[in-house]
Amino acid sequence: MNRVKVGVIGCGMISGIYLKNCTQVFNHILEVAAVADLVPELASKRAEEFNIPAACTVEELLANPEIEIVLNLTAPIAHAPINLKALQAGKHVYTEKPFALNRNDAEEVLALAESKGLLVGCAPDTFLGAGLQTCIKLIKDGWIGTPYAANAVIMMGNAWSGTHPNFQNFLKLGGDPLMDMGPYYLTALVAMLGPVRRVTGSAQRLQEKVTVQNPRSPRFGDTVQVEAPTNVSATLDFHSGAIASLQAGKESFGYKPRLEIYGTEGNLSVPDPNFFGGPLSIPGVEGEIKIQFPNMEIKSVPLTHGYWEDSRGIGLADMAYAIRSGRKNRASGRLASHVLDISLGIFESSDSDRHVYIQSKVERPAPLPLGLKYNTLDL
Numbered sequence: 001m002n003r004v005k006v007g008v009i010g011c012g013m014i015s016g017i018y019l020k021n022c023t024q025v026f027n028h029i030l031e032v033a034a035v036a037d038l039v040p041e042l043a044s045k046r047a048e049e050f051n052i053p054a055a056c057t058v059e060e061l062l063a064n065p066e067i068e069i070v071l072n073l074t075a076p077i078a079h080a081p082i083n084l085k086a087l088q089a090g091k092h093v094y095t096e097k098p099f100a101l102n103r104n105d106a107e108e109v110l111a112l113a114e115s116k117g118l119l120v121g122c123a124p125d126t127f128l129g130a131g132l133q134t135c136i137k138l139i140k141d142g143w144i145g146t147p148y149a150a151n152a153v154i155m156m157g158n159a160w161s162g163t164h165p166n167f168q169n170f171l172k173l174g175g176d177p178l179m180d181m182g183p184y185y186l187t188a189l190v191a192m193l194g195p196v197r198r199v200t201g202s203a204q205r206l207q208e209k210v211t212v213q214n215p216r217s218p219r220f221g222d223t224v225q226v227e228a229p230t231n232v233s234a235t236l237d238f239h240s241g242a243i244a245s246l247q248a249g250k251e252s253f254g255y256k257p258r259l260e261i262y263g264t265e266g267n268l269s270v271p272d273p274n275f276f277g278g279p280l281s282i283p284g285v286e287g288e289i290k291i292q293f294p295n296m297e298i299k300s301v302p303l304t305h306g307y308w309e310d311s312r313g314i315g316l317a318d319m320a321y322a323i324r325s326g327r328k329n330r331a332s333g334r335l336a337s338h339v340l341d342i343s344l345g346i347f348e349s350s351d352s353d354r355h356v357y358i359q360s361k362v363e364r365p366a367p368l369p370l371g372l373k374y375n376t377l378d379l
Contacts, residue, residue, distance in 0.1 A: 003031040004320035007061040007091070009082055010073030011037040011046045014096065017312045018073060019050045026317035029324075036061040058082075062089040068323065069094055071316060076179070080105035083120070087112045092323060094121035094316045097183040099336035101173055103344060106337045113333065119323060120333030124184045125315025127191040128330060128368060129276025130308035135261070135268060136192055136367050137305075143282060144263025147193055150244035152185045155256040176228035177248040178203070178343050181274065185259060186339045188273035189236070189244055192261060194364050195338060198237040198357050201346030203229035206251055234346045246346075277308030305368055330365040338362040 006022060008015060015035075022030045034054040037043040047055035054060075061067065062085060070086035072079060072095035080100040086093040087109065099122045100106040113120045126132065139147055154177060173179060190196065205226050212219045230251050236244040259270040271278030307314055315331030322329040338360045345356035 001029065001321075001324055003027075003029055004068050004323055005031050005033040005066050006069045006071050006316070006320075007033055007064060007067040008035045008046075008071045008073060009037070009058055009061060009086075010075075010078075010096075011035055011039075011042040012073065014312075015046055015073050016049075017310060018071065018316075019046060019052070021311060021313040022071075022316070023050050023052075025311065026313055026320075029317050029320045030313075033067050034061045034064060058085075062086060062091065068092060069316070069320065072096060076101060076173075080109055083109045084112060087116060087118055087120075090116065090118070092119045092121075092319065094319055094331075095123070095336075097123045097336065097339075098179045098343070099333065099340045101179075103337075103341060106333075106340055110333050110337060119319055119329055121315055121319040121329050121331050122333055122336030123312075123315060123331065124187050124273070125312065125318070125331040126184055126273055126276055127188050127365070128307065128314045128318065129311055130305045131271035131276060131278045131280060132188055132191060132273060133305040133307075133368050135270050135280060137370070138268060138280075138282070139192055139261065139263075140367070143266060144261065144268050145265030147240070147242050147261050147263045149242060149262040150189060150193065151258065151260045151262075152189065152244060152246045153256065153258040154181045154185055154246075154248040173228045176232075177230060177250045178232045178346060179228075182232075182246070182248050182343055183336070183339050184273040185246065185248075186342055187335065188259065188270065189238075190335065190338065190362070191365055192270075193238050193242045193244070194240045195238065195360075195362050196236050196342050196358050197239045198355050199234055199342055199345040199349055200355050201232065201234035201349040203232045203347055203350040205230050229347070229350075232346060232350075234349070236342065276311045276314075305370070328366070330368075332362075332365070334360075334362045335365060 022032050032052050034056050035043045035046050035052050036056050036058045043055040069092045072082045072093060074082050076098055079095050083093045083095055109120060207226055209223050209225055212222050214220060231249040234246045257272045259273055261268040261270060266282045269281045271280050319329040341358050341360040345358055349356045
């Protein structure tokens with residue numbers, strides 16, 4: 001199978017793990033042909049670091065006829081505009097989350113892609129990792145009976161410590177806890193329980209302005225405006241009948257994630273959806289579970305699939321195989337648009353003091369097959 005050539009737009013911090021995996025883990029299907037950034041020095045540095053043939057401008061990258069997929073790693077505000085430019089240039093596009101900052105932009109991207117017969121993909125792709133794929137199989141095989149409830153907690157360190165070079169982006173819409181970290185949890189919930197039909201939410205900012213607290217930060221002592229909610233609580237009603245509670249905040253010190261699925265016959269403790277592997281358990285029955293899959297002996301709750309390490313980019317690789325085989329990609333634009341719809345619905349519910357019904361439709365993404373060999377996604 002011929003490799004799919006990729007052009008990367010955005011060479012900031014997140015590009016490092018993408019480029020590492022694209023050139024070392026998924027290089028059986030992906031070939032990075034060029035990188036581009038508004039700061040040319042960043043593109044040149046990444047090209048040298050990962051032995052990429054070209055560091056160029058965005059316009060030059062989009063004009064390259066050999067590039068089939070644009071990997072969009074820009075800031076959230078630029079996601080939709082860059083996605084539209086890539087599609088207009090005849091490229092498939094895979095973007096970092098959030099998919100867009102409003103529904104109109106999201107729908108415009110999806111409509112343009114459909115009109116041109118192009119695929120759109122979007123992070124997060126952690127639901128394709130070993131941890132969540134194992135959970136999906138456990139639920140499907142009935143180990144916890146019928147899932148009826150879930151609890152998701154995303155409590156992160158405060159966003160104004162100044163440790164991230166672009167920390168101010170975490171105080172704006174798109175970098176806020178619901179739009180920044182929420183997609184990992186919401187995508188995982190949709191992958192396990194199906195689409196959401198209704199949300200009820202509360203969102204607030206505890207402070208209008210914050211002061212950078214880290215003396216090592218070049219912005220130490222600076223006061224920055226808080227533009228987005230930093231504390232969010234929501235109830236999600238799924239079409240399946242399950243109900244989930246969600247708490248997301250960036251007002252605490254430390255990182256305290258939790259995701260649990262409650263079923264009529266057991267409860268499933270899910271690995272952190274921000275990662276690809278991690279421990280999982282069904283209290284009381286770990287030693288009894290037997291999962292049938294090729295060439296592995298089961299003694300407790302196992303990880304039934306590959307990709308348990310940091311496999312960021314697996315959704316991009318899956319989309320490349322989809323392009324070659326004509327099937328649907330799993331980390332799709334429709335899935336990301338549904339997650340965006342949920343997030344915006346929570347904000348709207350808080351503003352209007354009412355339930356918000358989710359209008360977007362999406363199919364639960366197909367699970368990865370058992371026995372999938374590491375470094376292959378051609379199924």
